[in-house]
Amino acid sequence: MVVVTEPTAIEGVIRKAMENGGRGTGLEIIDDITKDHGLPYALGTANYEEWKKTRPLANVLLNPSLVNALTPRISSIASEWVNKLKELGQVQQDGSIVLPNLKSNLNLYTMENIVALTHGKRFGLTTPGKEIPKEVQQYTAAVEDTVARLTEAIIGGYWIHKYIPTKFYKDFSSSYLFSYNFAKKIRNNETSTPLQPTTDGIQNLGAAYAALAKKNGFSDQDVLAIDVGAVVAGVDTTSAVLMTVLYELAVNPSIQEELYQEVCAVMNVSKEPLPLIEHNQFKKMQILKNFVKDAIRKSPAASQNSRTLYSDTEVLGYHIPKNTEMILFNYGVNRDEKYFENPLQVSPHRFDKEDAKINEYSMLLFGLGERSCPGKRVAMAEVYMMVANLVYEYRLQCNEKDYELTGPGLLYPKVTPQNQIHFVQRSK
Numbered sequence: 279m280v281v282v283t284e285p286t287a288i289e290g291v292i293r294k295a296m297e298n299g300g301r302g303t304g305l306e307i308i309d310d311i312t313k314d315h316g317l318p319y320a321l322g323t324a325n326y327e328e329w330k331k332t333r334p335l336a337n338v339l340l341n342p343s344l345v346n347a348l349t350p351r352i353s354s355i356a357s358e359w360v361n362k363l364k365e366l367g368q369v370q371q372d373g374s375i376v377l378p379n380l381k382s383n384l385n386l387y388t389m390e391n392i393v394a395l396t397h398g399k400r401f402g403l404t405t406p407g408k409e410i411p412k413e414v415q416q417y418t419a420a421v422e423d424t425v426a427r428l429t430e431a432i433i434g435g436y437w438i439h440k441y442i443p444t445k446f447y448k449d450f451s452s453s454y455l456f457s458y459n460f461a462k463k464i465r466n467n468e469t470s471t472p473l474q475p476t477t478d479g480i481q482n483l484g485a486a487y488a489a490l491a492k493k494n495g496f497s498d499q500d501v502l503a504i505d506v507g508a509v510v511a512g513v514d515t516t517s518a519v520l521m522t523v524l525y526e527l528a529v530n531p532s533i534q535e536e537l538y539q540e541v542c543a544v545m546n547v548s549k550e551p552l553p554l555i556e557h558n559q560f561k562k563m564q565i566l567k568n569f570v571k572d573a574i575r576k577s578p579a580a581s582q583n584s585r586t587l588y589s590d591t592e593v594l595g596y597h598i599p600k601n602t603e604m605i606l607f608n609y610g611v612n613r614d615e616k617y618f619e620n621p622l623q624v625s626p627h628r629f630d631k632e633d634a635k636i637n638e639y640s641m642l643l644f645g646l647g648e649r650s651c652p653g654k655r656v657a658m659a660e661v662y663m664m665v666a667n668l669v670y671e672y673r674l675q676c677n678e679k680d681y682e683l684t685g686p687g688l689l690y691p692k693v694t695p696q697n698q699i700h701f702v703q704r705s706k
């Protein structure tokens with residue numbers, strides 16, 4: 279395995295993958311589960327032909343007009359979650375609220391968004407006063423487990439299951455299968471919890487998928503695999519990013535205030551409830567965008583990308599034979615003083631300066647090239663809308679000046695009893 283920590287070298291590897299083909303490293307484990315259980319290939323597959331066939335389905339998500347239209351819906355789901363905060367958390371003596379299971383609670387928000395987007399259905403996971411159904415708790419837990427194991431497999435190259443039936447592989451398979459079967463139930467209206475259709479008039483992806491399926495000859499199974507991929511790849515990752523962003527808000531009260539002022543100014547509100555944010559209003563929230571960008575630079579939830587090339591290549595003068603696993607270590611680049619001044623400090627103004635032109639290969643949270651994340655626009659919209667709605671209602675505080683990160687899979691702040699976020703309602 280080769281670890282690449284230099285932006286131009288990372289760029290070289292990704293470009294080579296685009297010319298001669300390549301795949302994400304370590305994802306073969308999902309292919310093994312797929313084959314063992316007769317499932318359709320999911321995106322991310324190491325099987326290049328299968329991947330190339332179904333990727334156009336996922337590209338639907340990258341259409342900017344889709345995300346623009348989705349902004350008010352996502353804002354509304356964020357606002358619901360913020361209103362449900364008291365129910366989800368524990369009210370402290372000083373009136374602040376803490377959520378010991380902050381990450382899982384954020385998964386309710388990201389899950390609600392993805393199910394609404396892909397299926398046009400609402401579980402009501404963010405609706406105040408509504409209990410979280412047990413089967414959904416199991417579903418989010420299975421997705422969380424799948425992602426944790428997958429990221430571990432990418433780093434650790436878990437291949438031993440090909441020879442010995444390991445517990446890791448068995449547990450991984452059962453989480454993935456649970457996720458797969460539950461997505462199928464959602465599609466077929468077979469969940470025990472009745473789902474409500476969305477009522478905001480925004481089309482779910484079904485229509486776009488159906489048109490593509492007809493044109494390109496995709497089966498219903500192919501489409502289901504994309505739905506599963508969206509949930510597996512898009513729920514836990516987005517909540518991990520949110521964890522980082524919320525902790526960065528909590529340790530940076532002056533930035534929080536700037537964001538609050540920006541939201542009030544753009545939305546022209548001060549005391550009244552925050553209206554749903556439209557895309558053209560969000561576009562004016564430059565401090566918000568730059569703050570989030572720098573927070574995820576400092577602590578990227580996906581600490582690395584990976585490529586295994588189908589041809590030999592050269593990296594910084596070293597010959598790398600084809601099929602070598604390569605880790606493109608963006609965490610290392612993002613915290614390197616060579617590329618970012620004061621790398622451990624987060625500032626929405628880092629990107630203000632004219633000369634702050636950042637090499638895009640030095641900030642690879644979503645990967646780049648033909649295999650890059652198709653959900654990046656949706657994920658970022660979820661993050662922005664949550665931050666805008668949250669800072670309008672609450673001040674976020676924590677005792678310590680920084681946070682530790684979990685790992686080795688997805689990276690996000692570790693919640694400890696000493697360093698929980700306290701949500702303090704703003705007096706209006």
Ligand code: HEM
Nearest residue numbers: 321322507508511512515516644645646649650651653657
């Ligand atoms: C902030 C949250 C997210 C992060 C950090 C993230 C990160 C990534 C990364 C690093 C990759 C690999 C890219 C590469 O190898 O170049 C990826 C792939 C992928 N992501 Fe995301 N992602 C996020 C959210 C989402 C969402 C919301 C969805 C779906 C709605 C999604 C769907 C996918 C899929 C299907 C792939 C596989 C693409 C392929 O193999 O062609 N992701 N993501």
